[in-house]
Amino acid sequence: MSDASYRDAIFSTPLDRMARFSFDEQVVSCFPDMIRRSVPGYGQILGMLGEIAARHLRHGAHVYDLGCSLGAVGLALAGRLPPDAFRLTAVDLSPAMVKQATHTLAEECPEHDMQVMEGDIRRLDYRDSGMIVLNFTLQFLPPEERDDVITALFEALEPGGILILSEKVVASDEQDNAWLVERYHDFKRANGYSELEISQKRTALENVLIPDTLNAHHARLSHAGFSRSLTWFQYLNFASIIAFKDA
């Protein structure tokens, strides 16, 4: 298993047939670089997840990391909490991601009880959990399937449990949204992406990453049964929500 990590140059050359974006072997090798340069606040959100877990998690509770990619959420929690504090199941649909995440968690955190499994979060038989994290994952599901997933996660949470939902979002005001998207493109330029890379990635993500408004997220959480949800982080058009299940 190679741990080689590369700079994201996937959309750096002109592509005649624009492929839809997918989480394959090519993406795995540059994923840590891609996500840090493409998602405003990614590192800050991960850092705070450890603090949130330290405050909210019942000792020994089970945690899900849904759409785990390379296991960054598990690494963040294990960096903040001792091995007996929690057990974690990380799930991803992409075999290439699961393979690398399994290797990384075993190598980096051998003392922590963290499993990685290949699976579709729309069809999982969820076990009781104290914390469920969707860190930039719900946005890749077809919009009409999102309600059922959030409802299943509400059911799986123990009383007093929390859901963390980080997402790329769209602003309902067109002018506000245009400003946020323009500044997001400035953010990517400042992180070394070219005009070509920005525009080709945008095309590849069309109909693959479909953002909701923050209002739509809060309405969905409320409808699923969460008594309280709040946006605890926002940086341009990227946000993270915490939702609480009553104790």
Ligand SMILES: Nc1ncnc2c1ncn2[C@@H]1O[C@H](C[S@+](CC[C@H]([NH3+])C(=O)[O-])CC(=O)[O-])[C@@H](O)[C@H]1O
């Ligand atoms: N139905 C599905 N079931 C399971 N996994 C899925 C599904 N659809 C997509 N995925 C997986 O969701 C992940 C989204 S990346 C998450 C980053 C990570 N959380 C991180 O904190 O580094 C976000 C991004 O790349 O913007 C990919 O690994 C997909 O294979």
Ligand SMILES: O=C(O)C(=O)Cc1ccccc1
């Ligand atoms: O890169 C983008 O344009 C994004 O919207 C964020 C992103 C980051 C990594 C994979 C897919 C989308």
